[in-house]
Every structure is written in structure tokens, then in C-alpha cells.
Amino acid sequence: xxxxxxIGRRYPRVxxxxxxxxxxxxxxxxxxxxxxEAAFLRSPVAHGLVRSIDTRAARALPGVHAVFTLxxxxxxLTADRLPxxxxxxxxxxxxxxxxxxxxxxxxxxxxxxxxxxxKRYIAEDALALIEVDIEELPAMSDCREAMAENxxxxxxxxxxxxxxxxxxxxxxxxQAVEGAPHRLTVSLKQHRGGAHPIEPRGLIAxxxxxxxxxxxxxxxxxxxxxxxxxxxxxxxxxxxxxVVTPDVGGGxxxxxxxxxxxxxxSAASLLLQRxxxxxxxxxxxxxxxxxxxDQYWDVEVGFDDDGRLLxxxxxxxxxxxxxxxxxxxxxxxxxxxFPGPYILPHYKLQVSVVxxxxxxxxxxxxxxxxxxxxAMERVIDAIARHRGLDRAEIRxxxxxxxxxxxxxxxxxxxxxxxxxxxxGDFPACLELALKSADYEGFPARQKKARxxxxxxxxxxxxxxxxxxxxxxxSAIVRIGRSGKVSVYTGAMAMGQGLKTxxxxxxxxxxxxxxxxxxxxxxxxxxxxxxxxGFASRQTVTAGNSVHLAARAVREKAIKAAALMLEVPEMNxxxxxxIVFETGKNLSISLRDIADTLAGAPGFKIPSGLAPGLDxxxxxxxxxxxxxIGAHAVELEVDPLTGGVTLLNYVVVNDCGRIxxxxxxxxxxxxxxxxxxxNSLFEWMGxxxxxxxxxxxxADYLLPSAPEIPPIDVRLVEYPSTKNPLGVKGIGExxxxxxxxxxxxxxxxxxxxxxxxxxxxxxxxHRLFQLIQAASV
Numbered sequence: 141x142x143x144x145x146x147i148g149r150r151y152p153r154v155x156x157x158x159x160x161x162x163x164x165x166x167x168x169x170x171x172x173x174x175x176x177e178a179a180f181l182r183s184p185v186a187h188g189l190v191r192s193i194d195t196r197a198a199r200a201l202p203g204v205h206a207v208f209t210l211x212x213x214x215x216x217l218t219a220d221r222l223p224x225x226x227x228x229x230x231x232x233x234x235x236x237x238x239x240x241x242x243x244x245x246x247x248x249x250x251x252x253x254x255x256x257x258x259k260r261y262i263a264e265d266a267l268a269l270i271e272v273d274i275e276e277l278p279a280m281s282d283c284r285e286a287m288a289e290n291x292x293x294x295x296x297x298x299x300x301x302x303x304x305x306x307x308x309x310x311x312x313x314x315q316a317v318e319g320a321p322h323r324l325t326v327s328l329k330q331h332r333g334g335a336h337p338i339e340p341r342g343l344i345a346x347x348x349x350x351x352x353x354x355x356x357x358x359x360x361x362x363x364x365x366x367x368x369x370x371x372x373x374x375x376x377x378x379x380x381x382x383v384v385t386p387d388v389g390g391g392x393x394x395x396x397x398x399x400x401x402x403x404x405x406s407a408a409s410l411l412l413q414r415x416x417x418x419x420x421x422x423x424x425x426x427x428x429x430x431x432x433x434d435q436y437w438d439v440e441v442g443f444d445d446d447g448r449l450l451x452x453x454x455x456x457x458x459x460x461x462x463x464x465x466x467x468x469x470x471x472x473x474x475x476x477x478f479p480g481p482y483i484l485p486h487y488k489l490q491v492s493v494v495x496x497x498x499x500x501x502x503x504x505x506x507x508x509x510x511x512x513x514x515a516m517e518r519v520i521d522a523i524a525r526h527r528g529l530d531r532a533e534i535r536x537x538x539x540x541x542x543x544x545x546x547x548x549x550x551x552x553x554x555x556x557x558x559x560x561x562x563x564g565d566f567p568a569c570l571e572l573a574l575k576s577a578d579y580e581g582f583p584a585r586q587k588k589a590r591x592x593x594x595x596x597x598x599x600x601x602x603x604x605x606x607x608x609x610x611x612x613x614s615a616i617v618r619i620g621r622s623g624k625v626s627v628y629t630g631a632m633a634m635g636q637g638l639k640t641x642x643x644x645x646x647x648x649x650x651x652x653x654x655x656x657x658x659x660x661x662x663x664x665x666x667x668x669x670x671x672x673g674f675a676s677r678q679t680v681t682a683g684n685s686v687h688l689a690a691r692a693v694r695e696k697a698i699k700a701a702a703l704m705l706e707v708p709e710m711n712x713x714x715x716x717x718i719v720f721e722t723g724k725n726l727s728i729s730l731r732d733i734a735d736t737l738a739g740a741p742g743f744k745i746p747s748g749l750a751p752g753l754d755x756x757x758x759x760x761x762x763x764x765x766x767x768i769g770a771h772a773v774e775l776e777v778d779p780l781t782g783g784v785t786l787l788n789y790v791v792v793n794d795c796g797r798i799x800x801x802x803x804x805x806x807x808x809x810x811x812x813x814x815x816x817x818n819s820l821f822e823w824m825g826x827x828x829x830x831x832x833x834x835x836x837x838a839d840y841l842l843p844s845a846p847e848i849p850p851i852d853v854r855l856v857e858y859p860s861t862k863n864p865l866g867v868k869g870i871g872e873x874x875x876x877x878x879x880x881x882x883x884x885x886x887x888x889x890x891x892x893x894x895x896x897x898x899x900x901x902x903x904x905h906r907l908f909q910l911i912q913a914a915s916v
Contacts, residue, residue: 146644146654150802153640154655155633164387167342167359168419175344176205178405178418179263181253181270182428183245186279186497186830187294190243190252190272197269198255203262206412207270208254210240213407218375222400225365226467231304234297237463237500239373239400239407245274246295246462247497248832249427254404256416279497281830283459284436286494294462294495303460303493304468308475310550311486316451320442324526326519328437329899330511332459332824333817334429335504336842339389340420341429343402345409356383356406361396361632362672363662369398370406385662388634392814393504394429395634396674397465401428426835431824432470432504434459437515439478439489447527447534451486452478452519458493461500468493469554470501470508473606476551476559477512481566481604481768482520482538487550497830505814506605506875507675513603514900517880521887531600531884532574539566539602546861553606557762561604563858569770569792570602576852577772577790589776595892596787599773599885603877606764607869608680608862614669615685617646617693618754621738623717623731625652627659627690630670631682636810636871637803638678642686644799645865649690650697650730651714669758676869679799684863685759692755700733700753703746765860767794767868771812771881773849777889782908784820784886786849793853796860796868805853808874812851815878816843819901890914 158164195207206212210220222236241252253270257263278292285291286301294301317323343358354376360366360383367383370376388395401418409416420429439454458471475489524534540547542565549559574580582598589596616628627646633639638661643654650657660666671681694714701719702709705728711721720727734753739745770792776785791808798804821841825833834840859866879900886907887897893914899906 144648146647147799149800151640151644151654151800153637153803154643155637155639166339166387166389167344167357170344170357170386172344172346172415175415175417176256176258176412177260177263178254178256178408178416179260179267180251180401181255181267182424183241183248183250183252185245185274185276186248187277188245188274189277190241190245190274192273193253194271195253198266201262201266201269203258204255204266206256206408207266208240208404208408210238210242213239213404216374216407216410218373222398222403222465223369223372224467225398225465226469228467231464231467235303235464237400237465239403244296247499248830249499251400251404254408256408256412279830281496281498281826281828283434283457283494283496286496287457287492294497301495303464303495305490305492307488307490308551309488311451313451313453313486313488316486317440317442317453320450321444322526323440323442324522325438325440326522327898328515328518330433330435330514331899331901332431332433333504333822334426334431334824335392335394336425337390337392337394340422340425341395341399342419343405344415344417345406346415347409347413349413352380354381354406354410356381357386358383358402359388359395360385361391361634361674363632364630364664364670365672366398366402367664370403373403374406374410382665385632388632391634391673393432393502393507393674396672397430397502423835426840427499427832430465430502431461431499432501433511435474435511439515439519441519441523443523447523447529447537449482449484449538452484453488455490455492458491459498459501460493460495461498462495463500465500466502470503472554473508474511476553477509477604478516479549480513480516481540481602482516483540498826505811506872509603509605509872509876510815510818510879513601513876514880517601517877517884518898521884532570532579535570535600535602536567539570541567553764555610555762560763561766562861564768564794565858566602566768569768569794569856572854572856573770573772573790573792576792576854577774577788579772582774595777595779595889597775597777597885597887597889599775599881599883599888601771601877601880601884603769603880604766605676605769605873605876606766607676608761608765609675609677610681610761612758612760613671613678613681613685614667614758615682615689616667616754616756617650617686617689619650619693619730619734621731621735623729623734625650625657627657627686628667629661629682629686630667630672631661631678632673633661634673636807637800640803641679641799642682645683645686646690649687649694652717676871676873679867680765680863680869681759681761683799683867684865685757687865688759689755689757693753696749696753697730697733700737700746700749701728703749704728704736761863763862765796765862765868767796767858767870767873769793769873769877771877773881773885775882775885775889777886779911782904782911786816786847788852789849790852790854791874792856793870793873794856794858794868795870796857797866798855798857799867801855804855804870807870808853809851811872811874812878813843813848815875816847816882818875819879819882821901823901823903
């Protein structure tokens with residue numbers, strides 16, 4: 141492998157100087173001339189028939205330019221509903237949301253009307269003047285109850301609440317479980333939560349009558365897909381629409397969706413021929429942006445005297461919410477990730493995805509992998525308890541050993557490619573986590589603490605995350621006549637340091653510093669294709685595209701220099717933007733090469749060279765790459781309050797080849813903190829009538845600085861064999877094993893009480909209830 145100057149270095153982020161100086165440009169910082177602002181009227185009931193909408197008083201309010209219902213938008217729409225983001229032949233028709241509600245509303249937060257005014261506050265005042273007559277209907281809140289034979293329908297037009305049933309299976313799980321020396325059943329509940337990026341959703345749609353073109357500035361994870369769906373819904377030529385992403389303040393899955401709101405705002409701009417801005421407020425994010433989960437698991441497992449897994453079977457019921465925006469990827473990922481890094485010879489899981497009158501669900505950070513991991517890790521802890529085995533030892537006995545790697549499971553990813561763990565040493569990663577957290581010394585610390593009246597616990601978890609989802613990502617590397625190096629990609633920068641990583645990758649090939657490279661992402665005018673940011677994919681897909689494109693540019697520059705300097709290519713190298721002959725004072729700049737290859741009227745380009753100093757690569761992959769995360773946490777539980785204090789947390793993560801250790805650690809810190817929220821704080825509550833109970837941060841808690849323990853991140857490198865750079869994705873990896881580790885630690889702290897925890901998150905109130913019940 142070529143010696144690198146920048147890959148593998150803790151290089152400062154190139155994005156940061158503008159951000160720390162307050163020069164970032166987010167959607168709400170943009171104010172094009174003639175800008176109008178919008179607000180949505182959202183359903184206050186979970187299910188009902190819309191009998192009438194009277195918008196006359198709202199339209200008459202000074203400063204209001206328009207009030208749109210679905211009927212008002214239809215002249216520019218090609219359909220009333222969004223298309224599915226992931227087309228499917230197995231899902232029923234008409235399950236996606238309406239651009240604005242028609243005759244029926246199906247969850248609290250569904251958009252009914254759109255007001256466009258001079259200012260947002262005027263639009264919101266106008267919302268209060270709209271009179272909507274809604275005949276309230278029975279609503280389904282619990283996906284298990286929604287499966288009952290006599291349950292009210294979530295949608296009157298669909299005579300079932302079951303979206304889809306499917307089975308994930310291999311081997312003969314029934315025979316393996318029934319014939320096992322030991323069996324036990326674990327029932328689990330994994331509750332709803334949201335994404336909650338620091339910047340909620342938002343966009344500006346700006347139609348220009350002079351150019352007959354629509355420009356959409358959007359805080360999104362998928363600029364090219366957003367362009368496609370808006371283009372399709374408005375019947376536009378793709379040359380008449382451009383989607384641009386300014387700085388994006390986080391996504392975590394909530395912005396990897398094309399929402400009805402995006403189409404409605406774009407349609408309003410077309411109709412008014414003015415720029416229209418909509419910025420989601422926090423309450424809207426609670427009720428109108430997607431959630432992840434609920435999931436209910438019942439798993440029966442068979443195992444031998446040594447605690448080794450023989451087979452598992454069970455059911456999982458998942459809540460789809462009122463509509464389907466993407467598909468069943470969330471539930472499919474959870475079901476395929478149940479075996480995780482363990483050898484599970486036989487497996488069968490029956491999955492039922494059920495509609496309810498709640499906000500639609502789709503992947504949030506982890507995309508179902510944390511749920512599958514949580515189910516298996518709870519099973520592993522239950523087996524350890526049943527056999528009286530140490531929780532670390534039970535994992536050692538079941539982990540895929542290093543000599544079995546590459547290890548192919550009998551399952552397939554959604555792309556139909558095989559699930560293969562191509563590199564790594566799972567037991568070694570577990571041992572590193574245990575050693576780093578001083579697991580061997582924990583019994584003495586726990587005994588000492590108990591003598592002082594304190595309850596310490598130690599939690600262990602391992603988990604896998606499939607990363608680098610294809611089919612491709614785009615990249616163009618170009619050196620212009622100015623000599624400046626530019627990278628264009630359909631990948632999406634969302635605060636994770638993508639531009640730094642891609643600049644480091646390109647810099648090693650083209651021989652300039654990363655800060656001298658301009659990375660442009662998420663602008664459909666600069667590159668034709670792109671899939672965006674999701675599934676821990678961008679370093680794998682965009683990184684390899686940039687790597688190969690930059691290498692092609694390097695090779696062309698050296699070939700051109702060899703012709704122009706009349707020296708052999710093998711004698712040339714590139715450093716600081718100069719191609720030079722090694723050991724001699726003969727050189728030419730990349731700027732001069734690019735200038736020559738740009739051509740001049742009437743003059744030939746050097747023989748054998750194509751015009752331009754650039755390369756476009758769409759590196760393709762169909763296989764996910766897998767890296768293990770091993771977590772170890774030491775914590776304390778206060779039995780009088782149910783409060784949990786995290787004392788120390790160790791994360792060991794196989795990152796494949798590491799591009800920038802600093803950004804890698806930052807991603808794992810962020811993923812873990814997200815997992816802490818999922819484990820101990822975030823609870824998106826609904827009552828029996830599907831009314832949301834937590835719609836602000838006073839009720840829906842997030843972990844903040846005082847709740848975060850010291851985090852010891854240990855990066856390990858087992859290069860992937862599935863891509864040229866050998867990288868693996870890590871954006872979601874820190875989240876996957878987190879809940880399992882913390883719940884394991886809490887149970888350990890409360891072992892004297894015999895408390896068993898079968899749910900996440902576990903709040904202090906709920907934990908106190910379990911302690912009190914166990915104390916009776």
C-alpha cells in the first residue's frame with residue numbers, strides 16, 4: 141500500500157474554522173429577496189374524518205399571501221401521496237402519506253393546511269383562524285392491540301392494520317430449541333424515540349420565473365433523492381430543479397426522509413412564484429418527524445450445559461406508525477442483526493409490522509441494529525444467569541472465533557447479498573474492552589462499595605453494525621486552471637467531519653494539503669448522481685470513490701508532466717502541488733498542467749492525453765462491511781431514587797482502516813451518547829388514544845454533559861477486504877451495543893434485589909418501581 145501523508149493522522153477538521161467563527165450557513169440563515177415564511181396546520185387528533193375546512197378568516201389576515209389545502213395544491217401535483225422511498229413489490233399500495241391530509245387524518249401532527257405569510261408569526265396567527273371540523277374516530281395506539289381481530293382500523297380505506305408479515309429464518313429452529321438441554325424465554329419491549337438533531341428540519345423553495353427553475357435549500361441527508369422526489373411530485377424536468385444543502389446541524393435519520401412538507405413548500409413556491417421558507421419548530425419535530433420503534437420481542441432460546449447457543453425462535457411485533465415513508469428496512473435490519481457476532485446455528489423470527497395512529501417510524505441512528513443487538517444481549521445475559529456463568533465467559537463461548545473469519549451467516553442483507561463478517565477478531569476486542577475497564581478488579585470495587593451502602597454494577601455488550609450500504613456513491617476530483625483541487629460528491633456533510641475525511645483521502649493522492657482542497661457535497665448542480673448520508677456508509681462509498689478518482693488524477697498529472705518535462709513517469713512524484721523529478725531540480729506545477737490540459741483555441745493537447753485534469757468515479761458495492769463494537773460500563777444505582785450514574789465507559793470498535801482517529805473517536809462518542817439517551821432517558825410517550833405525551837424537552841429528556849461519564853475509546857483496525865481503502869463505517873456503531881451494556885450493568889448492580897429488566901429505556905421512575913416490587 142502506498143505510503144500516506146494524511147490518512148491515519150489526527151488532522152484538524154477543515155469544516156471547523158467557519159463554524160467556530162459563526163460563519164456557518166444553515167437554512168434559517170438564508171434570506172433570499174422576496175422571502176415568505178410558512179407554517180403548517182397539523183391535526184390535533186389521532187384519527188378522524190375531515191368534514192370541512194374554512195380558511196376564509198385566515199386568508200383575510202393582513203400579511204397572509206395564501207392558505208393551501210390539498211385541493212389548492214393539486215394543480216401542480218402529479219399525485220396526492222408521496223411515492224415510497226424504497227419501492228417494494230411486497231408491501232400493499234396506498235400506504236404513504238398525503239402531501240396534505242384529504243378526507244382523513246391518521247395521527248397527531250399530520251399536516252392539514254399550509255399558510256404562507258410575510259413572517260412566520262403571522263402565519264402561525266393565521267393557523268388559529270382556520271376552522272376545521274374533524275369527526276373523531278377510534279385510534280390505535282398499541283401495535284399489539286392493533287393486531288386484534290376486532291381492532292378499529294388505522295385507515296378506513298384499509299381493512300387491516302397489518303402492514304406485512306415476514307419470517308427471518310435458517311436451519312431448523314423448532315427442532316434445535318425443542319431438543320436443547322436447556323431452554324428459556326425472554327420478552328422485551330423497546331420503546332419509541334426520536335432523532336432530535338440540534339437543527340430541526342427546514343427548507344427554502346425558491347422558484348425563479350426568469351429561469352423557470354426551482355432551487356430548494358434543504359437541511360437534508362439526501363439531496364439527490366430529494367431532487368428526484370420533488371421533481372416527480374411536481375412534474376418538473378430535472379434540469380429545472382436544483383437541491384442545495386447548506387451546513388446541516390445533524391440528521392440521525394430524521395432527515396433521510398422526503399416528507400410531505402418538502403413537497404408542499406416547493407408547490408407553494410411554484411404557485412406563488414416567490415421564495416418560501418419553512419423551519420420546523422421543536423414541537424413539530426416531536427410529532428411530525430419520524431420516530432424509531434416500538435418493538436416487542438418474545439424469544440425462546442435453546443442452549444447446552446456450557447451455555448452455547450443451539451437455536452432461537454420467536455416473534456417481533458413492530459410499530460410502523462400511520463404511514464410508510466421508506467419501507468420495512470428498520471424491522472428487517474433488526475431481525476437480521478439478532479445473531480450479531482455470535483454463532484447461532486438455527487434461527488427463526490416471525491416479524492409483524494403493524495400500523496397505528498402514531499407518527500410514522502423509520503430508521504434513527506442505528507437503523508434497527510440496536511434493537512436486534514439488545515434482544516440477543518438480553519438473551520446472553522439470561523443464559524449466563526441460568527447456568528451460573530460469568531457474563532464475559534458466556535460471550536467468549538459464543539463469539540465467532542478469529543479463525544472462523546471470514547464468517548458467512550445464512551442470512552441475506554436487504555440488497556440480497558450475503559452477510560459476511562469479512563475481517564476482525566471478536567474475542568480479542570471483547571478482551572480489550574474488559575482489560576481497559578479493569579473487569580478483573582471490579583469484584584473488589586463492588587464489594588467495597590456495598591460495604592459503604594453503594595450499589596455498583598458492571599455491564600458488558602458486543603454488537604455488529606452493517607456499514608457502507610451501496611449501491612454506490614459519487615465523486616469527481618478536479619484540478620482547475622487555478623491549480624485549486626476540488627472534490628464534488630453526492631455524499632452529505634451533516635457535522636460528522638465528512639469534508640475533512642474526503643480531503644485527507646484526496647490529499648494523499650494529489651499531493652496537496654487537505655485544507656487546500658475544496659469539498660462540495662450535497663449540491664445537485666455540481667454532480668449528477670448521489671445517494672447521501674445514511675447507514676454509516678459515506679467513508680466506505682464516497683471515500684473509495686474519491687480515493688480512486690484522486691488516484692486517476694494523480695496518474696494523469698504524472699503522465700502529462702512526463703511528456704511536458706521529457707522524463708520517465710517512474711522518476712516523478714507530487715508534493716505541495718508540484719510534480720517534480722526525484723533528486724533533480726526539474727518540476728512543473730499542477731496549475732500549469734491543468735492549464736495545458738484545458739486546451740487553447742487552435743492548439744493541440746499533448747498527444748495521448750484527454751482534455752481536463754479530473755476524474756469521475758461512482759465506486760459500486762453490494763456487500764456491507766462489518767466491524768464489532770465491544771462495550772464495558774461501570775455504573776452506580778441509587779435504590780432510593782432509581783437514579784443511574786455512569787462512572788466509566790469503554791468502547792472498543794473495529795473501524796477497519798482509520799482515516800482520521802480524531803473524527804473516528806468523535807463519531808463513537810456521539811454514537812454512545814445517543815445510546816445513553818436510548819437507554820436511560822428518551823421516552824416518546826402516547827396515551828391510549830394515540831395522543832403524544834412528550835412534546836418538549838421538559839418531558840422528553842436527553843443526556844447532557846453531567847450525565848456523560850469518562851469515555852475511553854479504543855480504536856482497532858482490521859481492514860475490510862471489500863473495498864480498496866479497507867475502511868469500515870462507524871457513524872452508528874457506538875449506538876448499537878450501548879443500551880445492552882447499560883441495562884446489563886444496572887441488573888448487575890441490583891443483583892441482590894433480583895431485578896430483571898426487559899425494556900429500554902429504563903427511567904428512574906420505572907427502575908424505582910422494579911426495585912420496590914422486588915423488595916416486597
